[in-house]
Amino acid sequence: MAAIVGVVLIINRQMAGLLQDLLLFVFPLPMVFYAAKYGMKQSTVLYAAVVFLSFILSTPQTMFYVASEMLIGLFYGSGIHEKKPTGRIILVTVVLSVIVTMITMIVAAEFFGYDVAGELDMYMQAVDQAMTSTGMTLAVSDVKSFLMNIMIVSTLLTGVMQGFITHFLSRVMLKRLRIYMEPIKPLIEYFPPKWSGYIGIACVVMYGASVYRPLENVWANNVMQATGVTGMLYLAFFGYVALTFILRYMVGMPKGITVVVSMLLFMMMSLPMAILGFLYITTDYHRLVIHGGLNVKGGNGDA
Numbered sequence: 646m647a648a649i650v651g652v653v654l655i656i657n658r659q660m661a662g663l664l665q666d667l668l669l670f671v672f673p674l675p676m677v678f679y680a681a682k683y684g685m686k687q688s689t690v691l692y693a694a695v696v697f698l699s700f701i702l703s704t705p706q707t708m709f710y711v712a713s714e715m716l717i718g719l720f721y722g723s724g725i726h727e728k729k730p731t732g733r734i735i736l737v738t739v740v741l742s743v744i745v746t747m748i749t750m751i752v753a754a755e756f757f758g759y760d761v762a763g764e765l766d767m768y769m770q771a772v773d774q775a776m777t778s779t780g781m782t783l784a785v786s787d788v789k790s791f792l793m794n795i796m797i798v799s800t801l802l803t804g805v806m807q808g809f810i811t812h813f814l815s816r817v818m819l820k821r822l823r824i825y826m827e828p829i830k831p832l833i834e835y836f837p838p839k840w841s842g843y844i845g846i847a848c849v850v851m852y853g854a855s856v857y858r859p860l861e862n863v864w865a866n867n868v869m870q871a872t873g874v875t876g877m878l879y880l881a882f883f884g885y886v887a888l889t890f891i892l893r894y895m896v897g898m899p900k901g902i903t904v905v906v907s908m909l910l911f912m913m914m915s916l917p918m919a920i921l922g923f924l925y926i927t928t929d930y931h932r933l934v935i936h937g938g939l940n941v942k943g944g945n946g947d948a
Contacts (some may be wrong), residue, residue: 680722848876
């Protein structure tokens with residue numbers, strides 16, 4: 646396994662780091678397979694060997710990527726080996742992916758050659774040009790802080806997406822290797838706690854307040870905006886789920902068209918979708934779906 650990783654590192658170096666930029670979510674897979682079969686204790690030795698190999702064959706940036714992504718694979722594979730609940734494994738994978746992404750793009754930006762200030766200035770110029778050409782104004786007092794919050798939230802979402810991609814690829818490959826995995830709980834059977842809906846809507850209100858009546862303390866206002874965007878995205882996601890159930894099972898729309906329509910509305914109407922998500926979490930709509938209040942086809946969660 647270490648030899649395979651070494652070959653990938655050599656190819657990545659010859660391609661000037663293109664593999665790590667495009668296929669970073671694939672890096673944990675070798676460790677996932679090994680740890681799923683042999684467990685945490687034996688896999689730790691392989692992990693140390695791979696990190697040392699990357700120290701010899703790679704740049705410091707690639708070494709960090711290899712060490713962090715292999716660590717994600719180590720925890721994921723050992724969780725499979727120890728037959729831990731799938732939800733816990735996914736949570737650990739996503740949290741580690743978010744931490745790695747945040748460190749790479751925010752904390753160690755200069756070390757890894759990512760110029761946050763330069764990118765913010767570029768975004769500011771684009772926004773100024775757009776506002777000048779259209780004659781519109783943004784309802785935000787500090788555009789630069791607002792864009793910084795958007796970058797932080799998008800970085801967080803990138804880590805979440807990377808964690809889920811790693812999870813799905815790992816399940817596909819482990820299934821072909823005939824390694825036992827606990828079945829995934831269908832989305833239709835997942836009940837988000839009602840208190841999370843109230844916290845989410847409070848975050849949305851906090852975001853509106855931070856935009857239209859910003860605080861004098863810039864740092865506190867930035868925290869409010871970032872928290873508000875996170876809460877809105879959380880509610881909007883469950884609004885997407887609720888809309889999918891409505892279109893799929895009440896309207897009878899085909900599955901492919903349902904996903905496309907719901908995704909478009911999710912991207913274009915975030916606030917209405919957040920409100921729908923709040924209602925989905927805090928009312929009995931979800932329970933009606935589960936217990937046959939709606940005509941769900943077998944209740945298997947294929948939405």
